[in-house]
Amino acid sequence: MPCYLTQTASFLPGVPVDNDSIQLFLGALDGEEAVREKILTMNGIVRRHYAQDERQRPTHDVYRLGAEAVGRLGSAAGCGGATYLSAGTTFAPLAAPGYASLLHARLAEAGLLRQPVEISSHAGICSSAAAALAAAVRAVASGDHASALCVGAEHSSEVLKSSVIQPVDDRADHANLRNSRWFMSVFLRFMLSDGAGAFLLQDRPREDGLSLRVDWTHSLSLADRAPLCMKLESRNSLLSQDVSVLSEHLFPCVDVFLEDAFRRRSDSVDDYRMVLPHMSSFFFRRKMERAIAKRCADPQAPTPYWTNLATAGNTGAASIFVMLDEYLHTQPVEPGDRLLLFVPESGQFNFVLISLTAVSS
Known part of the structure; x- marks a missing residue:
């Protein structure tokens, strides 16, 4: 359904x-x-x-x-x-x-x-x-x-x-x-x-305007191959992130995850109008761009991505919700356009993709 x-x-x-x-x-x-x-x-x-x-x-x-x-x-x-x-x-x-x-x-x-x-x-x-x-x-x-x-x-x-x-x-x-x-x-x-x-x-599109059909979701934990990176300690609510672990393991794990997702779904980044990635910092911008470009037929003209990190801030778990809402209210979206939501997590490297297609009533 x-x-x-x-x-x-x-x-x-x-x-x-x-x-x-x-x-x-x-x-x-x-x-x-x-x-x-x-x-x-x-x-x-x-x-x-x-x-x-x-x-x-x-x-x-x-x-x-x-x-x-x-x-x-x-x-x-x-x-x-x-x-x-x-x-x-x-x-x-x-x-x-x-x-x-x-x-x-x-x-x-x-x-x-x-x-x-x-x-x-x-x-x-x-x-x-x-x-x-x-x-x-x-x-x-x-x-x-x-x-x-x-x-x-x-x-x-x-x-x-x-x-x-x-x-x-x-x-x-x-x-x-x-x-x-x-x-x-x-x-x-x-x-x-x-x-x-x-x-x-x-279970059905809205009667007026655009809806986004969910084509597929893909989630994968790679905690079996990377150490703990980011944690919130329950005894004292102290939040911390090991940036050395982040630098070493994040994008190798991203590559494994994306390869697994698009192989299993028989899909391609080339088929999307826009990628909406959760990014904690623009420090990772170039690496994110390379990760996307590697999965495009022409790496010199990859599928573009969009983020509101600079003006909405890094809202963590809420960021993909805040991002998609602003995108839909400020950017042109036509029936047939495909959007890809990408959420990498550095806790112990868990990842989620959501594939969407715009449809009209």
């Missing part, structure tokens, strides 16, 4: 925050000025959003962020008809119940989803919400559900603000600061931000 993505929405909290204003919202840590400018130059992000005021008080929690995105889908009736809810995030203030369970309660309180539904909560790093999307697609495509909601949300500021984060200070133990545990946590304060997105999936 076919599955269609019929509505998208996103929510970026607060005002856009430029590079000079980050520490107004996240506070300052001793010694981070030494790395701040280099990190910001490297990642290419010029604006982001925080669910945080200038006194480091949350304006939204991750559950409300998700509910705000759902509320912007534009069809309360459509959302109300959903019988399946899947959701993913990196950090939630409660380890249990799962994110989708508490989100369901918030949606009910807001009058958006007032009936019992099947739920599926997904944890992880950047691919958690993409995995939730793949699960929602399968719930509809199997015929078990005619309508499903999928939500991705991220509230990274809650664990990165100076009043909470307690990085291990081992700077004196490392000649190269990038190898210190201190750097592995502190640099993320200039990389990550907050936001949420929501998709409505149905």
